Amino acid sequence: MTALQSDDRGRVQYVDVVLTFATLVSFGAVAPWVYxxxxxxxxxxxxxxxxxxxxxxxxxxxxxxxSVGVSGRT
Structure with missing residues (x-):
């Protein structure tokens, strides 16, 4: 890899952030019933x-x- 190429590994996409937030909020909402x-x-x-x-x-x-970490790595 040369110094001029961009290295986008490790960047989490916006869609991943939104889906992760929505999933964590839904887990938090359902957690009392699950427990x-x-x-x-x-x-x-x-x-x-x-x-x-x-x-x-x-x-x-x-x-x-x-999963989000692996998604950002690739």
């Missing part, structure tokens, strides 16, 4: 299954952030 359902489900599940169920929403948020 209520998880707390009801944890009463009948074993400890490991309850913990894995409780980690569902945080893992989706982490996956979304990683």
């Amino acid at each position: 209520n359902a998880i707390s009801m489900g944890r009463t009948v599940l074993d400890p490991l299954s309850g913990t894995l169920l409780a980690l569902g929403l945080p893992m989706m948020v982490i996956a979304l952030i990683v």
Whole structure:
């Protein structure tokens, strides 16, 4: 690569920012109901299954952030 070429790797597109914001807002809006359902489900599940169920929403948020990072890298 020469010094005159532009290096656009690592730039996050505007569409990615808007979709990420909308997804995080929707996760925040739905989270109380999801955690209520998880707390009801944890009463009948074993400890490991309850913990894995409780980690569902945080893992989706982490996956979304990683996905935006990968999108900006390519």
